[in-house]
Amino acid sequence: MQATNQAVQQAIDDCKECHAICVQTIQHDIQHGGPHVAPDHLRLLEDCAQICQLSEDLMLRSSPFSPAICEVCADVCDRCAVSCDQVGKGTDAQLRACADQCRRCAQSCRQMAHMRP
Amino acid sequence: MQATNQAVQQAIDDCKECHAICVQTIQHDIQHGGPHVAPDHLRLLEDCAQICQLSEDLMLRSSPFSPAICEVCADVCDRCAVSCDQVGKGTDAQLRACADQCRRCAQSCRQMAHMRP
Amino acid sequence: MQATNQAVQQAIDDCKECHAICVQTIQHDIQHGGPHVAPDHLRLLEDCAQICQLSEDLMLRSSPFSPAICEVCADVCDRCAVSCDQVGKGTDAQLRACADQCRRCAQSCRQMAHMRP
Amino acid sequence: MQATNQAVQQAIDDCKECHAICVQTIQHDIQHGGPHVAPDHLRLLEDCAQICQLSEDLMLRSSPFSPAICEVCADVCDRCAVSCDQVGKGTDAQLRACADQCRRCAQSCRQMAHMRP
Numbered sequence: 001m002q003a004t005n006q007a008v009q010q011a012i013d014d015c016k017e018c019h020a021i022c023v024q025t026i027q028h029d030i031q032h033g034g035p036h037v038a039p040d041h042l043r044l045l046e047d048c049a050q051i052c053q054l055s056e057d058l059m060l061r062s063s064p065f066s067p068a069i070c071e072v073c074a075d076v077c078d079r080c081a082v083s084c085d086q087v088g089k090g091t092d093a094q095l096r097a098c099a100d101q102c103r104r105c106a107q108s109c110r111q112m113a114h115m116r117p
Numbered sequence: 118m119q120a121t122n123q124a125v126q127q128a129i130d131d132c133k134e135c136h137a138i139c140v141q142t143i144q145h146d147i148q149h150g151g152p153h154v155a156p157d158h159l160r161l162l163e164d165c166a167q168i169c170q171l172s173e174d175l176m177l178r179s180s181p182f183s184p185a186i187c188e189v190c191a192d193v194c195d196r197c198a199v200s201c202d203q204v205g206k207g208t209d210a211q212l213r214a215c216a217d218q219c220r221r222c223a224q225s226c227r228q229m230a231h232m233r234p
Numbered sequence: 235m236q237a238t239n240q241a242v243q244q245a246i247d248d249c250k251e252c253h254a255i256c257v258q259t260i261q262h263d264i265q266h267g268g269p270h271v272a273p274d275h276l277r278l279l280e281d282c283a284q285i286c287q288l289s290e291d292l293m294l295r296s297s298p299f300s301p302a303i304c305e306v307c308a309d310v311c312d313r314c315a316v317s318c319d320q321v322g323k324g325t326d327a328q329l330r331a332c333a334d335q336c337r338r339c340a341q342s343c344r345q346m347a348h349m350r351p
Numbered sequence: 352m353q354a355t356n357q358a359v360q361q362a363i364d365d366c367k368e369c370h371a372i373c374v375q376t377i378q379h380d381i382q383h384g385g386p387h388v389a390p391d392h393l394r395l396l397e398d399c400a401q402i403c404q405l406s407e408d409l410m411l412r413s414s415p416f417s418p419a420i421c422e423v424c425a426d427v428c429d430r431c432a433v434s435c436d437q438v439g440k441g442t443d444a445q446l447r448a449c450a451d452q453c454r455r456c457a458q459s460c461r462q463m464a465h466m467r468p
Contacts, residue, residue, distance in 0.1 A: 016133055023177040026397075030390045037388045039381045046377075047297050053170070054288050060140040063281050068306045076299055143280075147273045154271045156264045163260075164414050171405050180398050185423045193416055250367055257411040287404070294374040 007115070008059055011070065011108035015056035018077060018105035022049035025084070025098040041083045048080040048102065055109060071113035077106035124232070125176055128187065128225035132173035135194060135222035139166035142201070142215040158200045165197040165219065172226060188230035194223035241349070242293055245304065245342035249290035252311060252339035256283035259318070259332040275317045282314040282336065289343060305347035311340035358466070359410055362421065362459035366407035369428060369456035373400035376435070376449040392434045399431040399453065406460060422464035428457035 022045045029036035029045070055073040058066035081102035088095025139162045146153035146162070172190040175183035198219035205212025256279045263270035263279070289307040292300035315336035322329025373396045380387035380396070406424040409417040432453035439446025 012137070016137070020129070020133070020173070020177055023174055027178045027390070027394065030388060030393050033388065037381060037384065039378070042381050043295055043297060043378065046295065047292065047299055050288055050291060051299070051303070054284055056137070057140055057284060058281065060137055061144045061277055061280065063277060065281055065285070065306060065310055068309070069285070069303075072299060072302045072306065075302070144273070144277065147271060147276050150271065154264060154267065156261070159264050160261065160412055160414060163412065164409060164416055167405055167408060168416070168420070171401055174401060175398065178394055178397065180394060182398055182402070182423060182427055185426070186402070186420075189416060189419045189423065192419070246371070250371070254363070254367070254407070254411055257408055261412045290371070291374055294371055295378045 007108070007111055011105075011112045012056055012059050014101070014105040014108040015052040015059070015073070018101050019049050019052040019056065021098045021101045022046075022052070022080070025094055028094045029087070035087055038087065041087050044076070044080045044083045045098075048076050051076050052105060055112075059112065067113050067115065070109040074106045074109040074113060077102040077109065081106065124225070124228055128222075128229045129173055129176050131218070131222040131225040132169040132176070132190070135218050136166050136169040136173065138215045138218045139163075139169070139197070142211055145211045146204070152204055155204065158204050161193070161197045161200045162215075165193050168193050169222060172229075176229065184230050184232065187226040191223045191226040191230060194219040194226065198223065241342070241345055245339075245346045246290055246293050248335070248339040248342040249286040249293070249307070252335050253283050253286040253290065255332045255335045256280075256286070256314070259328055262328045263321070269321055272321065275321050278310070278314045278317045279332075282310050285310050286339060289346075293346065301347050301349065304343040308340045308343040308347060311336040311343065315340065358459070358462055362456075362463045363407055363410050365452070365456040365459040366403040366410070366424070369452050370400050370403040370407065372449045372452045373397075373403070373431070376445055379445045380438070386438055389438065392438050395427070395431045395434045396449075399427050402427050403456060406463075410463065418464050418466065421460040425457045425460040425464060428453040428460065432457065 026042060026045050026049070029042060051069070051073045055066065055069050058069050063069075081099040084095040084099035084102065088099065090096065143159060143162050143166070146159060152158075168186070168190045172183065172186050175186050198216040201212040201216035201219065205216065207213065260276060260279050260283070263276060269275075285303070285307045289300065289303050292303050315333040318329040318333035318336065322333070324330065377393060377396050377400070380393060402420070402424045406417065406420050409420050432450040435446040435450035435453065439450070441447065
């Protein structure tokens with residue numbers, strides 16, 4: 001199954017935005033303190049920010065390794081979304097936006113994982 | 118002088134796009150070969166892709182070092198734009214688009230360099 | 235199976251060195267031109283440099299995703315070693331050193347892939 | 352003034368180690384909580400980890416921009432060392448080791464900043 005250009009572009013854009021919102025959410029969380037600085041939560045945000053950046057670059061250069069990386073990226077994004085929901089409890093706008101973007105990115109990346117360039 | 122949120126957001130977006138188009142242009146150039154793979158040109162594209170990524174992250178976390186990095190970033194982007202013009206000779210669409218984005222990014226980053234967070 | 239500290243430290247060091255030699259080899263190759271700038275070869279070096287950097291960071295922070303990323307990293311390193319051998323034909327010292335480091339890194343990362351933090 | 356190969360190699364190695372220890376120190380700090388998660392301190396560690404990575408890559412490819420980036424890198428490392436001293440109060444071994452490496456890296460990078468490739 002071939003990845004259409006449009007699906008690839010969507011995944012690239014989702015990774016870009018997911019990277020950016022995770023970097024911002026880390027700052028938001030360390031400003032807030034308390035449950036926002038739970039070690040596993042912050043580490044997930046860091047992992048998610050970094051792997052989205054790598055996925056983006058691999059897709060931009062049509063790397064044969066982008067399906068494999070996008071598969072891991074989708075898993076990280078899903079876990080990060082759950083963590084943002086748990087910490088934000090639906091009332092923290094930054095964490096809600098971050099969770100939403102992580103879910104969008106997980107979906108786009110999972111689609112890439114099942115395609116072959 | 119305070120950086121308005123809008124100017125910062127514009128610089129963040131320009132760095133994102135400049136990073137992405139430089140990564141793509143490297144692939145475009147190595148596919149083409151000949152003058153497109155001139156060592157100094159490819160190195161500039163690599164430098165530009167990486168420093169735009171750093172500038173973006175520093176701005177996203179309102180780092181006190183973003184003015185200093187944005188200043189270097191603006192210089193790299195300007196030099197990269199000139200290099201893309203020279204290699205593309207106005208007839209290569211990818212290199213023209215890359216040069217345009219580099220110039221936009223240089224302008225936004227230079228504005229950040231003169232502001233204090 | 236638990237990853238011993240020593241095995242993790244070895245994998246971290248191998249990723250650091252593999253990242254560094256791939257970045258240098260890209261410059262070496264674009265200085266040489268000819269078969270050294272074959273698109274698939276350069277893209278492999280770029281992929282390898284970037285994924286080694288990510289693997290390193292995930293191991294440094296004992297991320298639960300380091301086994302999954304190290305598994306992909308090992309594959310990229312193996313493929314990059316083969317490519318360096320083919321381009322360097324055993325006579326180019328930089329490419330031989332790069333191939334050797336890629337193989338060492340593949341081996342350390344594969345060990346991490348089979349361990350759980 | 353020409354940068355000798357040995358001084359460049361030292362700066363590359365110092366940036367590698369400084370990146371690694373900053374990534375580890377972030378995890379150490381978020382495990383500890385309290386004064387260890389002061390927002391400005393954590394942001395400095397993140398900035399330092401990222402800019403060391405960029406400085407390393409620019410030196411590895413003998414980029415004409417490495418003096419400019421190494422200059423900013425030296426400033427970030429100096430500030431990060433002070434922050435690690437303040438948070439660790441001389442009694443936290445991880446923070447002391449991080450401060451020491453930041454100071455070594457600041458010194459090597461400052462030397463690069465005054466040389467021209």
